[in-house]
Amino acid sequence: MINPQANPWFRWNCSVCWVTLGLVLLTILSFWTLDLQLGRLFSVDSAKRMGRFLGELLSPDLRAIFLHKLWIAGLETLAMSAVGTILAAFFGLLLAIPASKSHANDPAHWRFLCRLVLNGLRSIPELVWAALILISAGLGPFAGTLALALHTTGVLGRLFSESIENAPQGAAQALRVQGASESQVFLYATLPTIIPQLMSYTLYRWENNIRAAAVLGVVGGGGLGQMLAFHMGLFQMQETSSILIAIILLVVLVDTMSYVAQRLMSR
Template sequence: MTKPHRTIWQRWNWLLWVVVIGALYYWTINGLKFTGLQESAGAVSRSIVDGLVHPQWSYVYDGSGEDLVSLILQTLAIAFLGTIVSAVISVPFAFWAARGTHERFFLRSGSGKVVLTLIRTFPEIVLAIMFIKAVGPGSYAGVLAVSIHSIGMLGKLFSEAIENMDRGSEEAITSAGGRSGQVFALATVPTIMPEFFSYTLYRFEIAVRSASILGMVGAGGIGTPMIFAIQTRNWPKVGIILLGIVIMVLLIDSLSEQLRKRLI
């Protein structure tokens, strides 16, 4: 069996991609201006490593409410509440942005997708700074930032789940004479809810990481003492905070993975 004839472009188009990618690498690397290392870089690096290797264990818990355990729990509360609020609000946005099987010009779904894209445009840290100006520093601003940004992300994921869902159960109930409300309650909701829960858990994992950073701008959580410790070069305190964040993230990721396996 003879091989199909390939044109010159089909045989050598990979070379064009190599040139384009090489040019992009050259442009990006050439745009970086390396100014060298400061004279104190070695001493500072040794201090950072020493602090990370010998963390401040006394900061783990002291009952003041400003210790590591208390602020880790506050960070988890910010992420959890922000995710729950966004998951509930994202549902109507998802049905708005989901493309229907009988939609001809996609005006409804297209406008919904644009709104969700606009919501996702603002990074969480920018939203946190804006809400701090509106409601003051603290956990409330962090919850608002996480929840608003998560609406854009979960709304997009939920809408894609609705678009790609199996329509077999809907068609079966419709053919049996079921009404639209019965189709929605008995077929649509049971089909999409496992994916909705799975995406919500995945978003909670991301929200935990985000909530750890939002405190650096005053939005509550473990980020606030971490930025203060970095500014004062209290590296043992930075070390124990980073250790706490790593353990928190690993536990949340492991628990979330187990829950997602049970749902799907």
């Protein structure tokens, strides 16, 4: 008679069952700990308040003086995201080169140190960076730009290092055989093959930074987000509606620009 417990498939199924049971118990415990009151969320009073709130949002503020302020804040948000992304791409590439494993002559301690820096920058969200920088830099777009640059440097540095490691090594090995230095190998063999991928990563992060720049205004990072936090705090729904529309239009604009740029690079 075959012992089912000796069957690897049976043991694997048992492991899956235990893991699934554990996840279900954790989910139930999470709902119980959070004390979610779904009845209040779907009550008649909540529906009335939400309807009144949405009704106020459907009438945006279109005064010329407010639209002018909105235009200035939108340009500020766009500049914050662009400058933060450019700085992050530059410093991310500088850290990605020694952090990658493609250079056999690079000391291991430099690789470990650069990866540690990238992990540290990436693990701290933009909002936390902005809150820390506000202590020394004060309110305004400067703190928001630095927060975007620091976090995005960690993200792009990790992506860039993986691109460098996965780049084709045929041309690089040929240059090494000819006696070229590692810097020459990177400039003339590795970099030309990965530029489209680096640009794609950078444009993608620029799209994300537009959204993040709008959120950073909540902690005083400047731009549309700061206007949004101010008017929402005063429950001025007409102005809030105009700001939300401006953020959506700005995100659509950057997405379109990124798409066109990627299509041009792929030709």
